[in-house]
Amino acid sequence: MAIKSIQYNQHTFDISYEILNPQASVDIIILHGWLSNKELMKKSFAPYMDTFRHIYIDLPGFGKSTCSVALETKDYARIVELFMIHINASKDIILGHSFGGKVALLLDPKVLVLVGSSGIYIPKPFKIKAKIAIYKVFKIFGLAKLRSMFVAQDAKHLSEPMYQTFKNVVDEDLSDEFASYDGKALLCWGRDDTATPMSLALKIDELIKDSTLKIYDGDHYFFMNHSKEVSKEVENTFLKTLERK
């Protein structure tokens, strides 16, 4: 593992990262999802794709990377981009899981690999809407202490800037960005994903011009059991970009 400090908007972000196969000439950047970290991604993908230089990054505020200010997804993309310049990495392939998928999209790589990615707004179910409404009433009566009973699983234990970040990124809709992406996309999804359901995959597949959708058994973290197959698909997708030239 290693640490690099990145300056962005007058703030310093210590970015923890790790590089595998340093001699390989094609880069694959691997971005984790919300509340996750690079170790989880590394565990899945480190044994495969050994012709690529793997770059695992802890996104600001997660794993061992720091973040003291609220960010938006485009800030994440910009920080990763700055970081990539520092380590002299190219945007050959970027793989993103969940929230990392959105960041990957905004980085506009040659090959975009979305693994159970978010990025399409799904209206909140009535239950969640009701929860928010009730909590707002509670707050008026000074019962904000009960927050932990109401706050989303993904936002519990978050620091204040990260909670703000959560609110910034959770309801984003990047349909336009998906539609205007003109590289090659590989979408890998878990059939029983409830966090970013299959409907999202179908929508994204429809929006992106050149995309392939692969469906696997499993939930939002299906890739942990299918990393070998996913890796094979990534290699094939990358090879296809060479054919066209």
Add this chain to the structure above:
Amino acid sequence: MKLIILFGGASFEHEISIVSAITLKEKLSGFDLTFIFCDQDHKFYLIDASMMRANTFSKAQHKKMPQLSITNGSFFQKNLFGTTQYGGSVLNLIHGADGEDGTIASVLDFFSIKYIGPRVDASIFSYDKRYTKYLCMAKKIKTLEYEVVSVKEHKNITTDYPMIIKPSRLGSSIGVSVVKDESELDYALDVAFEFDKYAIVEPFIDGVKEYNLAGFMADGEMHFSIVEEPQKNELLDFEKKYMDFSRSEQVLKADISLELENKLKNTFTKVYKDLFEGALIRCDFFVVEGEVYLNEINPIPGSMANYLFEDFKGSLEMLKNSLPTQKRAKVNYEYIHSISQAKGK
């Protein structure tokens, strides 16, 4: 022999310390051992000897065990009917931060608890590799040429390739890289900077002879282990080092001349004397063209370098019986009394 083994600590080497403690439990069978674990939040727990397994800590089972506090002369456990004391000498087995940086030494000194381990001043000079270089300069001990780089300001490194880059304040090969050419330099620095703000750059001498020697002072005399030539493939990486910390088999004596052995022992004594008393340390040396260079000082070596000693138990007992005593100022308010008297109050 009664001994408290203190291990864990808020350190990058926390897990290594656990391995060390488990190894020593085997090595010191027959001793009356008490195990005290310091978790990453600096809470002390009394660990039942039967629970001295790596899982106990990774699964946080230690939290169910009695929590201890520290007071003058001992650790203690509060219970319904008062307190249970855990007094006696401590073996400081916390590697890295806390254990080797002088923190634990200060705590134990403050509470007048006797311990095997480096004192505060010894810790300062061995924990930070920059200060080890200063020590060598002052004591006229040879070390390799070096440069210091800081995370804050990047300067041009003038050392030739291949070079070795190490975080300034960490042992156990964590964060250490051998850099063969410029393309590997940036990443190697970032790796070191994950662990420390400063890194040491030294030339990497391929095939250099390396020798390890452990020892301690007891009854006014130096006692040495055998000299070991560690087997190495370029660099002991973390995993191999980790295995190294659980070593318990006696190793073979390095096949070196009596002259070289004496040279190593003399250099060791120079390092040790008037600084490391009370500790069993291991020094790692390089030998280049017959000259002895100090590479690093391990003031709390992995599993106390037990494998280097023919009679490890006996050695530890000897050391325990000649631990330094602290000199503490006696406060008797003479000065205030004399002023009060002069004023006639």
